[in-house]
Amino acid sequence: MTNPTAAMLVIGDEILSGRTRDANMYYLAGQLTEQGIDLKEVRVVSDDPAAIIAATRALSDSYTHVFTSGGIGPTHDDITANCIAEAFGAAIGIRDDARAILQDHYDTQKQPLNEARLRMARIPDGATLIDNPVSKAPGFTLRNVHVMAGVPSIFQAMVASALPSLSGGEPLISRTYRVERGEGDIAAPLGALAHAFPALSIGCYPFQKDGLFGANVVIRGTDADMLNQAMAQLEAEFPI
Amino acid sequence: MTNPTAAMLVIGDEILSGRTRDANMYYLAGQLTEQGIDLKEVRVVSDDPAAIIAATRALSDSYTHVFTSGGIGPTHDDITANCIAEAFGAAIGIRDDARAILQDHYDTQKQPLNEARLRMARIPDGATLIDNPVSKAPGFTLRNVHVMAGVPSIFQAMVASALPSLSGGEPLISRTYRVERGEGDIAAPLGALAHAFPALSIGCYPFQKDGLFGANVVIRGTDADMLNQAMAQLEAEFPI
Numbered sequence: 001m002t003n004p005t006a007a008m009l010v011i012g013d014e015i016l017s018g019r020t021r022d023a024n025m026y027y028l029a030g031q032l033t034e035q036g037i038d039l040k041e042v043r044v045v046s047d048d049p050a051a052i053i054a055a056t057r058a059l060s061d062s063y064t065h066v067f068t069s070g071g072i073g074p075t076h077d078d079i080t081a082n083c084i085a086e087a088f089g090a091a092i093g094i095r096d097d098a099r100a101i102l103q104d105h106y107d108t109q110k111q112p113l114n115e116a117r118l119r120m121a122r123i124p125d126g127a128t129l130i131d132n133p134v135s136k137a138p139g140f141t142l143r144n145v146h147v148m149a150g151v152p153s154i155f156q157a158m159v160a161s162a163l164p165s166l167s168g169g170e171p172l173i174s175r176t177y178r179v180e181r182g183e184g185d186i187a188a189p190l191g192a193l194a195h196a197f198p199a200l201s202i203g204c205y206p207f208q209k210d211g212l213f214g215a216n217v218v219i220r221g222t223d224a225d226m227l228n229q230a231m232a233q234l235e236a237e238f239p240i
Numbered sequence: 241m242t243n244p245t246a247a248m249l250v251i252g253d254e255i256l257s258g259r260t261r262d263a264n265m266y267y268l269a270g271q272l273t274e275q276g277i278d279l280k281e282v283r284v285v286s287d288d289p290a291a292i293i294a295a296t297r298a299l300s301d302s303y304t305h306v307f308t309s310g311g312i313g314p315t316h317d318d319i320t321a322n323c324i325a326e327a328f329g330a331a332i333g334i335r336d337d338a339r340a341i342l343q344d345h346y347d348t349q350k351q352p353l354n355e356a357r358l359r360m361a362r363i364p365d366g367a368t369l370i371d372n373p374v375s376k377a378p379g380f381t382l383r384n385v386h387v388m389a390g391v392p393s394i395f396q397a398m399v400a401s402a403l404p405s406l407s408g409g410e411p412l413i414s415r416t417y418r419v420e421r422g423e424g425d426i427a428a429p430l431g432a433l434a435h436a437f438p439a440l441s442i443g444c445y446p447f448q449k450d451g452l453f454g455a456n457v458v459i460r461g462t463d464a465d466m467l468n469q470a471m472a473q474l475e476a477e478f479p480i
Contacts, residue, residue, distance in 0.1 A: 116427030187356030
């Protein structure tokens with residue numbers, strides 16, 4: 001069985017200018033791995049309609065799922081919903097169910113549901129809403145694209161709302177083995193191991209810390225028995 | 241004057257699986273902004289030759305510079321150099337100048353320059369080397385693509401080696417103004433400000449912390465006078 005695939009599209013000038021360090025990619029990557037969905041590509045684009053539309057189409061065509069973060073708030077630079085609608089030729093407007101959620105929220109907060117806030121009820125036709133338990137304004141799913149907020153706490157809450165309904169494949173298992181040898185000494189045996197276990201993904205991540213150097217060898221796969229066999233060979237090759 | 245543009249290509253399964261949190265994107269974004277080069281897009285792809293080659297070609301065609309991180313070590317999963325060569329139809333082999341750097345380094349360390357380590361001297365024809373003061377194995381520049389290591393300390397050292405020779409544009413200046421109001425209250429005046437200053441980029445980044453909520457408004461541009469005018473209007477609209 002092949003796992004479903006996914007891509008992520010991060011939207012925001014604040015990431016590309018170096019002002020903000022993105023936190024959502026790392027979070028989503030971990031969640032998808034647990035769910036058995038293979039994250040294959042991430043793109044970060046600026047708040048530019050042409051860039052957002054082109055990336056949405058390209059990723060939607062290539063992968064089972066696309067997850068976006070950023071650009072769905074009430075301000076003028078929040079253009080993601082419009083761009084996703086345009087990418088698929090869908091109409092977009094204020095939708096009653098989304099409006100009701102916001103009305104209820106701002107009534108409780110004794111704040112007006114003004115024109116800016118009402119922008120967050122703009123949902124493309126044919127989309128289903130993604131629940132936002134943190135700040136209420138919903139995300140949405142249109143075709144295979146899941147559109148979520150950029151603020152990390154809200155992004156994480158939306159991922160929790162959206163992920164359970166997506167059918168994943170077999171969860172990826174990973175094992176790490178620490179070898180205190182130079183990568184140059186590890187490379188040849190590791191290449192042989194990768195050749196012997198083509199169904200496993202074997203990575204080598206060097207470290208240098210406090211005068212010690214070595215590498216963490218990470219073996220990933222969905223078959224636990226095969227993983228154990230490969231780990232046993234690795235331990236025999238580099239005994240502690 | 242328009243600033244030169246750049247894209248970044250992050251190569252590595254360890255990022256996409258959620259095992260490692262990427263640090264290089266944030267670092268490079270800050271460095272490029274200081275240098276007056278506009279980072280327009282980032283892509284993260286897995287250790288898959290077809291994905292690396294396709295992304296390299298697409299980004300090289302679209303932007304002034306492309307910076308890659310990851311996949312140039314001595315192990316079997318270090319395939320970046322070969323992929324970059326293939327993307328441009330360049331031959332690749334062990335090059336004398338790169339070999340000499342490694343030979344000298346491993347002689348000093350009293351370690352053998354074995355076959356695996358020698359892989360790090362494989363450089364595409366026509367490339368220039370990027371100095372690596374940390375662990376010696378060089379990066380390289382082929383056409384407009386700058387190929388660097390993934391380990392953050394080495395990546396940063398290579399960026400410091402490569403950046404000064406690239407001519408940048410006018411450095412981007414940014415000013416931040418903190419407004420303790422809901423984004424929904426800020427949105428309309430901010431939209432008007434963006435309309436009045438089309439040459440500036442105006443972003444709004446909400447926060448919620450310790451019961452306080454509000455937004456940091458960030459205005460970016462290359463013209464300091466214009467930036468000051470916009471900031472004055474913003475301060476008048478939302479006095480502290």
